[in-house]
Amino acid sequence: NAGVTQTPKFQVLKTGQSMTLQCAQDMNHEYMSWYRQDPGMGLRLIHYSVGAGITDQGEVPNGYNVSRSTTEDFPLRLLSAAPSQTSVYFCASSYQGNSPLHFGNGTRLTVT
Amino acid sequence: GNSVTQMEGPVTLSEEAFLTINCTYTATGYPSLFWYVQYPGEGLQLLLKATKADDKGSNKGFEATYRKETTSFHLEKGSVQVSDSAVYFCALSRRDDKIIFGKGTRLHILP
Numbered sequence: 001n002a003g004v005t006q007t008p009k010f011q012v013l014k015t016g017q018s019m020t021l022q023c024a025q026d027m028n029h030e031y032m033s034w035y036r037q038d039p040g041m042g043l044r045l046i047h048y049s050v051g052a053g054i055t056d057q058g059e060v061p062n063g064y065n066v067s068r069s070t071t072e073d074f075p076l077r078l079l080s081a082a083p084s085q086t087s088v089y090f091c092a093s094s095y096q097g098n099s100p101l102h103f104g105n106g107t108r109l110t111v112t
Numbered sequence: 113g114n115s116v117t118q119m120e121g122p123v124t125l126s127e128e129a130f131l132t133i134n135c136t137y138t139a140t141g142y143p144s145l146f147w148y149v150q151y152p153g154e155g156l157q158l159l160l161k162a163t164k165a166d167d168k169g170s171n172k173g174f175e176a177t178y179r180k181e182t183t184s185f186h187l188e189k190g191s192v193q194v195s196d197s198a199v200y201f202c203a204l205s206r207r208d209d210k211i212i213f214g215k216g217t218r219l220h221i222l223p
Contacts, residue, residue, distance in 0.1 A: 042215035
């Protein structure tokens with residue numbers, strides 16, 4: 001039981017490049033979400049999903065896309081990276097919306 | 113909409129001091145309430161939770177009571193240790209809805 005697995009751990013991009021942050025969970029959780037964490041800003045919700053085929057926007061969705069084709073995977077796509085997207089990104093999942101979240105170890109992204 | 117407000121940090125205490133980190137919330141219905149902790153260089157992990165009014169969550173010496181009349185879920189510990197130094201997040205959630213976090217409170221314990 002690996003829990004929530006995020007890859008990569010570190011990534012450096014140039015402005016305008018695109019990439020996908022991977023997130024997978026093996027706990028059969030319905031709820032999955034992506035957060036970014038910036039100094040002094042706490043956690044800000046980017047996108048979330050309450051089940052396969054269902055996604056919705058959080059508080060800072062611009063510049064990011066998600067899809068949920070399977071229960072296990074919830075990739076986050078950066079369409080055209082900007083320096084403002086430099087941050088630490090966390091994927092998290094839970095059995096359902098009001099259950100405790102399980103977090104991945106994070107991806108530290110730098111956009112130059 | 114739903115929201116969580118927690119006290120600004122950083123909070124600096126000496127070892128064995130009493131800790132309170134305030135958290136208040138705004139929500140419709142009856143949300144579940146959580147405290148998460150983030151140790152340096154790690155992701156967040158659940159510290160404790162409460163799912164209904166007057167429930168008390170507890171773990172590792174930390175406690176918090178779900179107070180619906182004051183819409184609060186304050187975190188307390190009677191005697192903190194250096195190893196409690198971390199960032200603490202209050203959160204609320206409702207079934208089939210997004211989970212809302214406070215901005216976090218950094219706690220620093222001096223030996």
